[in-house]
Amino acid sequence: MLVLAIETATPRVSVALGRNGAVLGDVSLDGGRRHAEQLVPAIKYLCDELDIDLDQLAAVAVGLGPGLFTGLRVGVTTARLMAQALRIPMIGVPTLDLIAYPLRHTSRTVVSVVDARRKEVFFACYQPVPGGVQRSSEYEVGTPDGLAGELEARGEDALLAGDGALLYAAQLGALDRVELAGPGAAPPSAAALVELATARYEREEFSLPADVHPLYLRRSDAEIEWDRKGR
Amino acid sequence: MVAILGIETSCDETAAAIVDDGHDIRSSVVSSQVDLHARFGGVVPEIASRAHAELVGGVVAEALVEAGADLTDLDAVAACHGPGLAGALLVGVSAAKALALTLDIPYVGVNHLEAHLHAAWLEDPSVELPLAVLIVSGGHTMVVIVEEDARYRLIGQTVDDAAGEAFDKVARFLGLGYPGGPAIDRLAREGDPTAIEFPRPMLHDGFDFSFSGLKTAVLHHVRRHPDVEVRDVAASFQEAVVDVLLAKLVGAADEAGARTLVIGGGVAANSRLRSRLVEAAEESGRPALLPRVALCTDNGAMIAATAWWRLRSDGPTPLGCGAFPSLRLPTTD
Ligand SMILES: [Zn+2]
Numbered sequence: 001m002l003v004l005a006i007e008t009a010t011p012r013v014s015v016a017l018g019r020n021g022a023v024l025g026d027v028s029l030d031g032g033r034r035h036a037e038q039l040v041p042a043i044k045y046l047c048d049e050l051d052i053d054l055d056q057l058a059a060v061a062v063g064l065g066p067g068l069f070t071g072l073r074v075g076v077t078t079a080r081l082m083a084q085a086l087r088i089p090m091i092g093v094p095t096l097d098l099i100a101y102p103l104r105h106t107s108r109t110v111v112s113v114v115d116a117r118r119k120e121v122f123f124a125c126y127q128p129v130p131g132g133v134q135r136s137s138e139y140e141v142g143t144p145d146g147l148a149g150e151l152e153a154r155g156e157d158a159l160l161a162g163d164g165a166l167l168y169a170a171q172l173g174a175l176d177r178v179e180l181a182g183p184g185a186a187p188p189s190a191a192a193l194v195e196l197a198t199a200r201y202e203r204e205e206f207s208l209p210a211d212v213h214p215l216y217l218r219r220s221d222a223e224i225e226w227d228r229k230g231r
Numbered sequence: 232m233v234a235i236l237g238i239e240t241s242c243d244e245t246a247a248a249i250v251d252d253g254h255d256i257r258s259s260v261v262s263s264q265v266d267l268h269a270r271f272g273g274v275v276p277e278i279a280s281r282a283h284a285e286l287v288g289g290v291v292a293e294a295l296v297e298a299g300a301d302l303t304d305l306d307a308v309a310a311c312h313g314p315g316l317a318g319a320l321l322v323g324v325s326a327a328k329a330l331a332l333t334l335d336i337p338y339v340g341v342n343h344l345e346a347h348l349h350a351a352w353l354e355d356p357s358v359e360l361p362l363a364v365l366i367v368s369g370g371h372t373m374v375v376i377v378e379e380d381a382r383y384r385l386i387g388q389t390v391d392d393a394a395g396e397a398f399d400k401v402a403r404f405l406g407l408g409y410p411g412g413p414a415i416d417r418l419a420r421e422g423d424p425t426a427i428e429f430p431r432p433m434l435h436d437g438f439d440f441s442f443s444g445l446k447t448a449v450l451h452h453v454r455r456h457p458d459v460e461v462r463d464v465a466a467s468f469q470e471a472v473v474d475v476l477l478a479k480l481v482g483a484a485d486e487a488g489a490r491t492l493v494i495g496g497g498v499a500a501n502s503r504l505r506s507r508l509v510e511a512a513e514e515s516g517r518p519a520l521l522p523r524v525a526l527c528t529d530n531g532a533m534i535a536a537t538a539w540w541r542l543r544s545d546g547p548t549p550l551g552c553g554a555f556p557s558l559r560l561p562t563t564d
Binding site for chain 1: 270271275277278280281283284285287288289291292302317318321322324325326328329330331332333334550551552553554
């Protein structure tokens with residue numbers, strides 16, 4: 001069972017090919033925020049180097065965000081149109097899950113924190129369970145202060161990962177019982193996407209391309225402004 | 232026979248079409264987002280981008296069904312890659328590149344303005360060159376001379392608002408809602424176009440346009456005359472815009488020796504502009520080509536048709552190419 005995994009919700013463009021849950025190869029490009037330029041060539045490079053024909057794919061997996069709106073749309077649109085053309089199912093996995101999953105061997109609460117711009121972060125909390133992590137909060141957007149307050153209220157030992165945790169390291173890392181995972185644990189993992197998507201595929205938990213939607217968590221400025229003015 | 236799928240997502244229409252050999256339209260599907268933007272009185276980029284992402288797959292599928300085609304029948308996939316809203320363009324570009332990669336066929340990035348020029352050939356492949364083309368929409372107002380071998384000369388363009396923008400702003404001020412073009416067009420039919428003598432900005436001053444002053448003149452007039460008939464304001468404003476547009480188009484045609492007058496872009500759907508263009512063409516002794524409204528407003532067919540020409544002259548666009556929000560028309564001078 002061959003799966004193509006695409007993750008573009010952060011400044012990193014990440015693509016992986018996996019067979020039966022094991023990564024055959026992956027390409028990650030950082031920092032440029034050039035998702036639309038880099039994604040398709042990265043997929044092509046990976047397939048060419050691994051000598052894999054796209055017809056052999058069983059499913060396309062994609063990170064759903066939350067994260068950079070434009071990056072998300074590039075990833076989800078690319079994945080959808082590929083699945084549509086190949087007539088194969090899709091598996092969408094929230095990006096915050098992909099940050100938490102590699103940290104499943106801890107005994108602490110894992111908190112994925114992604115930079116949401118405008119001095120806010122997207123975040124979710126997870127409890128380690130056998131074979132993975134189980135989400136124990138909603139997917140949320142809020143200020144680092146709000147997140148700090150939530151962590152203090154929980155009063156659990158917590159491990160924070162993601163680019164949002166790094167960006168607000170001074171504030172979040174100073175909290176009691178909170179530790180920050182290093183930069184290596186920050187980017188959402190395409191390998192985790194391969195693993196999680198494969199498990200879901202085997203349980204037949206997949207979607208039609210039209211049913212896979214980005215997780216924005218925040219409306220457009222125009223809509224927020226509209227409501228603020230109470231019109 | 233070369234079948235090309237063209238995708239257009241530069242502003243607020245999600246569109247896809249299949250065109251054979253650059254002229255035979257097999258299908259053309261347009262999903263308008265007008266309702267999503269109406270309450271904001273204009274296109275909201277983030278809302279447009281989200282809607283494109285939701286709609287593009289379905290619109291492509293519908294274009295295939297309407298053409299009785301399968302994805303494997305396609306020889307190339309094209310998308311508008313500029314000018315336009317950055318986030319919106321990237322959806323169409325990503326969709327087209329994903330299909331090109333999966334089907335192993337060429338991708339072609341198309342210039343939106345060039346595509347509007349190509350609508351003339353789609354309407355009438357035997358149209359006589361050179362053409363004097365007026366592209367007029369919410370984002371653009373320009374006169375272009377089209378010569379043999381798709382060579383373009385930009386003769387004039389707006390120095391401030393686009394004509395469509397002026398329609399939207401005036402309609403909003405008059406309480407006619409969004410989009411303003413169709414609202415003013417409808418109301419103007421009952422009004423007197425000679426009722427108010429609005430300024431004709433830059434009428435005899437080169438080939439550039441300016442609509443910001445006209446818009447202000449309308450605002451002032453209505454404030455000073457609160458009892459004025461709105462339909463007369465609409466008709467008189469529209470007449471001033473049409474006068475300027477046609478004077479520049481005909482003047483440019485005279486100067487460049489163009490054989491045919493052409494209009495394109497969303498404002499080319501305006502009924503007064505269309506009927507007055509026919510008269511202006513008769514007066515100036517050359518034919519007018521008025522592409523049907525569906526080819527004037529943003530559509531995928533003009534993208535696919537342009538891509539056919541570009542593929543022959545320049546070959547495919549690299550898959551590493553993104554979008555170009557402020558792309559200009561490739562001109563010869
Ligand atoms: Zn246009």
